[in-house]
Amino acid sequence: MSTVSTTRAPARVERTTDPRPRRSKRRQVRERQWPAYVFLSPWMIGAVVLTLVPMAVSLYLSFTDYNLFDPPHWVGLRNYQEMLFEDPRYWRSVGTTLLYVVVAVPLKLGLALGVAMLLKNLGRGRGFYRSAFYAPSLLGASMSIALVWKALFNDGGTVPDVLDAVGIHTGGWVGNPDLAVYGVVLLTVWQFGAPMVIFLAGLQQISPDLYEAAALDGAGRWRQFVSITVPMLSPVVFFNLVLEVINSFQVFTPAFAISGGDGGPADSTMFYTLYLYERGFTASHMGYAAAMAWLLLIAIGVITLILFRTSRSWVFYADEEGR
């Protein structure tokens, strides 16, 4: 009896609703879609007009000679060839930028992690310090602070004077081709507050039970750091690392301010983006600058990819274990 009623009931439902609901369901889907596109329209216009089309155009321009006034003149791979094989200043800018990324990013992240661990155990006053350490991250990007930096590291500035007093004679950093880039490095490291705040939030999510259990098992502070803090924090380390590397490749304002805009002395602060600006907007080689931008995009893409690949071996996601 029950089988009869259950087979009959759906059949009746199907018959009464079959032909029309399909159509109205499709219409429903269509009706539900258009508001989404209205919401998205500013973003879609921006994505097409200000991102996708410009990307295609800049790729095209990178194969041309273009000075913004005359029509672009197709030169094939000439720009890339010149950049890679005939332009020592290009390689100088690559070297300076790589040196900067390799020195500044680990220093900044190390300091950020160290201070975050210090603040985590601070108890009272933690909120105050957290905010105070964060302040340079906001101010440091400004032209004002870049100018302060220039004065502090210049001949007769505070930093060479203090170093003199402890017996290290460096002279002014700003005019010294061997040291100028480290002034920019230190300005970046000074802004460690942003990754520090992210580290601190990550540290606070690690369950205290883990540390208690480890302490009961006789694990010392170092052991706890290596076996609990590092693996639990590795996703945050990875996030900060990717973010800082991508940003560092594009550093501009401090290099511009410290060198007075020309990447000096002796091109020692001619960072990649500063050279790109000089080629495109000062020397009017827009095609060359576009080619530089594309190689920057490729370099950032490759390095990000490598970071993601290697992350599989050292980034630990707690929720993966449970699955």
Added chain:
Amino acid sequence: MNIATKRWLPHTVAAVCLLVLLYPLAWLLATSLKPADEVVTSLDLLPSHLEWSNYTTALDGVSGVTVSRLLGNTLLIAGGAVLGNVLSCSLAAYAFARLRFRMSKVMFAFMVATLMLPHHVVLIPQYIIFNRLGLVDSFWPLILPKFLATEAFFVFLIVQFMRGLPRELEESARIDGCGPFRAYWSITLPLARPALITTAIFTFIWTWNDFFTQMIYLFAPEKFTITLALRSFVDQSSTSAYGPMFAMSVISVLPIVLFFLVFQRYLVQGMATSGLKG
């Protein structure tokens, strides 16, 4: 180590770190008040007497454009950017977080990918577009892109926040006949206020600090922002103009400092959550 040192050591280390860290800011403030002859010769941080004339000189501005005009220009650009970003990024974020549409996954992936896109790749064609439109040397190239949700970071931040909000309110509103625009405006937006405030504050500070874009698009001194004026101040200055230059520097970072003091809780939390939820 006894318990007293154990408790005081981290505090001492943190305080010493803070002193070193804030020294450049103290130096900026002190130098802006130093008489010209003390800027280079004296090693003391504090000036022998306060030289307020540095500030009156700075207020006169650069090449005949007063500081109030420069600040007005900067405020207009930053204000337009804030309005544009909050509006356009929250609209796009609502669609990504709450609405269903074809290609949503592809579009979302594209949006996230643009987070990593260096600005320089689109810079020159964008410049050509604004040049063709006759908008170079106006504020439009600095404001208009913000109304088109070009800063994926904020779209992403708001999406992450909206996904964390309970759906129940919206669903019951829909049952009561509330359309998606009403739901966005009256239910989701008010709930997403922390994310919107974070977006507004960061947009304001980043636009205020921006130098590259402003330098490329603005030429006429009367359209200069305070940052650009500061730069032209540098070009023409000798050490005798140090005091006024740093007085102007103080004026230019003052809004950021005020923003920071008022909103530091939102800023720090916004930074922390945007980092973690990714």
